[in-house]
Amino acid sequence: MTSRWTTAVLDTDQPGGWAVARSPEGFLFDDNGALFPREWLKRQDLSVLAEHGIGHLDGEPVYLLELRSHSDVPGCNWKGLRAFMLDGDHTVYKVLGYAAQIGTWAREHRFCGNCGQAMIQVPRERAMYCEPCDLRSYPRISPSMIVLVTRGDEVLLARSPRFVTGVYSTLAGFAEPGESAEDCLIREVREEVQIEVKNIQYMGSQCWPFPHSMMLGFHAEYAGGEIVCQEDEIEDAQWFNVHELPPLPASRSIARYLIDVYVARRLGHAEPVLPG
Ligand SMILES: NC(=O)c1ccc[n+]([C@@H]2O[C@H](COP(=O)([O-])OP(=O)(O)OC[C@H]3O[C@@H](n4cnc5c(N)ncnc54)[C@H](O)[C@@H]3O)[C@@H](O)[C@H]2O)c1
Ligand SMILES: [Mg+2]
Ligand SMILES: [Zn+2]
Structure with missing residues (x-):
C-alpha cells in the first residue's frame, strides 16, 4: 500500500501547493478542512513567523505557515491538534501532527x-x-514508554489528575538519559504504582505530537507488589477485569490499542490494528 502522506524538505521559494496555518490557538480550518491553497493563504493577513515545506499529500506539496499569533480569517476558525486526532481523516491528522512538531521546533x-x-x-x-x-x-523527539501491565484476566490501569473524568489508561513516562526502554518502563511502573513487572514484550510504536513524544508500547506481566499511587502524578490505579473495564482512552491512541489487543486475546476476538 502506498502512503498518501510522505514528509520532505521543500523549497519555500517554489510557488503553489497546499498550506496549513498554525498559531498558538491551533490550526486554521474551514468547511473544506485545514488544508488551504497556499497562494490564497499567503494573501491573508497572517503574522508569519516561519514557513516550512513539510511534505507531499496525494502527490501535492504541503507547506506550514507557523504564526506568531492567530488572526481573524473570514469563514475560518481555529482548532487544536487534539480535536483533529479525535475526529476526522486520519491522514490529515498525520499531516497536522507533523506540521505541529515542525512548528514547535521552529518556534523554539x-x-x-x-x-x-x-x-x-x-x-x-x-x-x-x-x-x-x-x-x-x-x-526534538522525546521517547516515552507506555505499558499495559496484566495479571491473568486483570489489567492495571491508572488515572492522572490531567485525564478526562472517569477515564483510566495504561502507565506511561518519558525516558531519562542513560536508560534503555526496558529500564525506563520498570522505573516508571515502580514510581507510579510501586509494582514489579516481568516478561516485557514490545508491541509497537506511535508518534504522539503533544508536543513531541514517540510512544514505545509494551505489554508486561505482574511480578509482585501492592498498588501505591505516586503522589500528584497518579490519582487512582486499580486492577480491572477485562469484562468490567472503565472508560478508556481515545480509540486512536496506542494506550487504547494495548488494552484492546489484550482484551481481544483473552476473549478470543480478532485483534485490532495500531493506528499509524
Ligand atoms: N498515545 C498514548 O496513548 C499516550 C498515553 C499516555 C501518555 N501519552 C504521552 O506519553 C508521554 C509521557 O507520559 P506522562 O505524562 O505520564 O509522563 P511522565 O510519567 O514521565 O510524567 C510527566 C512529567 O515528566 C516530565 N517531562 C515532561 N516532558 C518531558 C520530556 N520531554 N522529557 C522528560 N521528562 C519530561 C515533567 O516533569 C512532567 O510533569 C506524554 O507525552 C503523554 O501525553 C501518550
Ligand atoms: Mg506517567
Ligand atoms: Zn551559537
Missing part, C-alpha cells in the same frame, strides 16, 4: 541555545543552524 529554535544569536533555516535539511557555533538543531 529561533535562537542558538549555545550563544543566543539568531539561527537560520538550513536549505534542503530540517535543521536550524548557528554559524558562529557551527551548531545544528534538529526537531
Whole structure:
C-alpha cells in the first residue's frame, strides 16, 4: 500500500501547493478542512513567523505557515491538534501532527541555545543552524514508554489528575538519559504504582505530537507488589477485569490499542490494528 502522506524538505521559494496555518490557538480550518491553497493563504493577513515545506499529500506539496499569533480569517476558525486526532481523516491528522512538531521546533529554535544569536533555516535539511557555533538543531523527539501491565484476566490501569473524568489508561513516562526502554518502563511502573513487572514484550510504536513524544508500547506481566499511587502524578490505579473495564482512552491512541489487543486475546476476538 502506498502512503498518501510522505514528509520532505521543500523549497519555500517554489510557488503553489497546499498550506496549513498554525498559531498558538491551533490550526486554521474551514468547511473544506485545514488544508488551504497556499497562494490564497499567503494573501491573508497572517503574522508569519516561519514557513516550512513539510511534505507531499496525494502527490501535492504541503507547506506550514507557523504564526506568531492567530488572526481573524473570514469563514475560518481555529482548532487544536487534539480535536483533529479525535475526529476526522486520519491522514490529515498525520499531516497536522507533523506540521505541529515542525512548528514547535521552529518556534523554539529561533535562537542558538549555545550563544543566543539568531539561527537560520538550513536549505534542503530540517535543521536550524548557528554559524558562529557551527551548531545544528534538529526537531526534538522525546521517547516515552507506555505499558499495559496484566495479571491473568486483570489489567492495571491508572488515572492522572490531567485525564478526562472517569477515564483510566495504561502507565506511561518519558525516558531519562542513560536508560534503555526496558529500564525506563520498570522505573516508571515502580514510581507510579510501586509494582514489579516481568516478561516485557514490545508491541509497537506511535508518534504522539503533544508536543513531541514517540510512544514505545509494551505489554508486561505482574511480578509482585501492592498498588501505591505516586503522589500528584497518579490519582487512582486499580486492577480491572477485562469484562468490567472503565472508560478508556481515545480509540486512536496506542494506550487504547494495548488494552484492546489484550482484551481481544483473552476473549478470543480478532485483534485490532495500531493506528499509524
Ligand atoms: N498515545 C498514548 O496513548 C499516550 C498515553 C499516555 C501518555 N501519552 C504521552 O506519553 C508521554 C509521557 O507520559 P506522562 O505524562 O505520564 O509522563 P511522565 O510519567 O514521565 O510524567 C510527566 C512529567 O515528566 C516530565 N517531562 C515532561 N516532558 C518531558 C520530556 N520531554 N522529557 C522528560 N521528562 C519530561 C515533567 O516533569 C512532567 O510533569 C506524554 O507525552 C503523554 O501525553 C501518550
Ligand atoms: Mg506517567
Ligand atoms: Zn551559537
